[in-house]
Amino acid sequence: MQNLEEFKDFLLSSDHKHAISNHHIEHNELFVTLGLNFLKDFLVFLKTNGKFSFQVLTDLCGVDYPNREDRFQVVYNLLSLTSNLRLTIKINAKEDQLVPSICDVYSAANWYEREAWDMYGIYFSGHPDLRRILTDYGFIGHPMRKDFPLTGFSEVRYDIEKKKVIYEKVKLTQDFRNFDFTSPWEGTDYILPGDEKATK
Numbered sequence: 719m720q721n722l723e724e725f726k727d728f729l730l731s732s733d734h735k736h737a738i739s740n741h742h743i744e745h746n747e748l749f750v751t752l753g754l755n756f757l758k759d760f761l762v763f764l765k766t767n768g769k770f771s772f773q774v775l776t777d778l779c780g781v782d783y784p785n786r787e788d789r790f791q792v793v794y795n796l797l798s799l800t801s802n803l804r805l806t807i808k809i810n811a812k813e814d815q816l817v818p819s820i821c822d823v824y825s826a827a828n829w830y831e832r833e834a835w836d837m838y839g840i841y842f843s844g845h846p847d848l849r850r851i852l853t854d855y856g857f858i859g860h861p862m863r864k865d866f867p868l869t870g871f872s873e874v875r876y877d878i879e880k881k882k883v884i885y886e887k888v889k890l891t892q893d894f895r896n897f898d899f900t901s902p903w904e905g906t907d908y909i910l911p912g913d914e915k916a917t918k
Contacts, residue, residue, distance in 0.1 A: 720723070721801060721802070722743060722746065722747075722748060722803060723743075724790075725748065725770050725801070725803055726741065726743065726748055726885040728769065728770065728856050729741075729748075729750070732763070733757070733763075733918075734759065734763050736756075737752050737753055737756030737759070737824045738750055738751070738752060739751050739752065739753055739758075739761045739890065745823070746806075746812035747805070747806060748803070748806070749803045749806045749858075750805065750806070750807050750808070751807075751808045751809070752807055752808070752809050753809075753815065754809050754810070754811055754815070754818075755853050757807075757809055757818055757820070758818050758820060758823065760807070761796075761807075761820055761823045761824070762823055763796070764796065764805070764844060765823060765824070767806040768770075770771060770798050770800070770801050770802055770803060771798060771799075771801075771802075772796040772797065772798045772803075773797075773798070773799060773800075774796065774797040774798075774799060774826075775794065775795070775796055775797075775820075775824035775826045776792075776795045776796065776797050776804075777793075777795040777830065778792065778793070778794050778795070778820075778827055778830035778831065778834065778837040779792070779793050779830070779833075779834065779898065780793075780834040780840050780862070781793065782794055782838055782862065782863050782864050784863075784865060786810075787812065787815045788810035788811055788812055788815075789811075789812060790810070790812075790813065790818055790838060790840050791808055791809070791810050791811075792808070792809050792811065792840060793806060793807070793808050794806070794807040794808075798872075803852065804867060806846045809907045811838065811840065813839075816841055816842070817840055817841065817842050817843070818836040818842070818843055818844060819831055819842040819843060819844040819846075819848075821844075821845060821846055828845075828847070828852060831845055831848065832845075832847070832848060832849065832850070833851050833852060833907050834893075835848055835850075836850045836851050836853055836860065837852065837860055837861060838860050838862050838863055839860040839863065846850075854874060854883070858871050858872070859871060862879055867891065871888070872885045872886060872888060873882060873885070873886045873887070873888050873889065874886075
């Protein structure tokens with residue numbers, strides 16, 4: 719933990735402290751929120767710094783918050799092998815805002831950014847090969863967005879007679895049902911044996 723506090727103090731006293739809009743320590747890990755325009759320079763600084771060199775990008779993922787003005791959040795998880803520290807960097811972006819690609823800083827970001835674009839529609843400017851990676855090339859929409867319909871827009875299946883993949887309109891075998899009802903164990907007016915012992 720002392721190493722983590724030392725790293726936090728180091729970041730907050732560095733030339734890049736103006737890039738940090740928020741920070742906190744949770745579960746023995748430092749979380750930092752950056753302004754979008756400072757991302758690339760900040761990552762280069764972290765990777766090339768001799769004291770705490772974050773050489774490994776372990777993960778990059780997108781998060782969708784449809785009710786926020788900055789709808790998307792991109793989360794970068796970094797690892798320093800020399801100081802055994804983990805750092806989570808978050809940036810926020812509007813739906814139509816470009817996020818700078820970090821492929822030239824961390825080559826591992828290539829497929830991570832493609833996945834975030836495929837699933838959420840987050841566009842990474844300067845990416846060398848931004849195309850779908852998990853869904854089919856003809857797929858419409860981005861399935862991890864909160865406003866994407868549960869059934870999707872089309873059904874994809876292989877037609878044996880035509881010997882190719884075909885797209886069809888979604889056919890539901892039964893209507894969508896809402897199973898959100900009051901549980902008999904919650905919100906009842908009667909008291910079950912043993913309920914009198916429970917504290918509220």
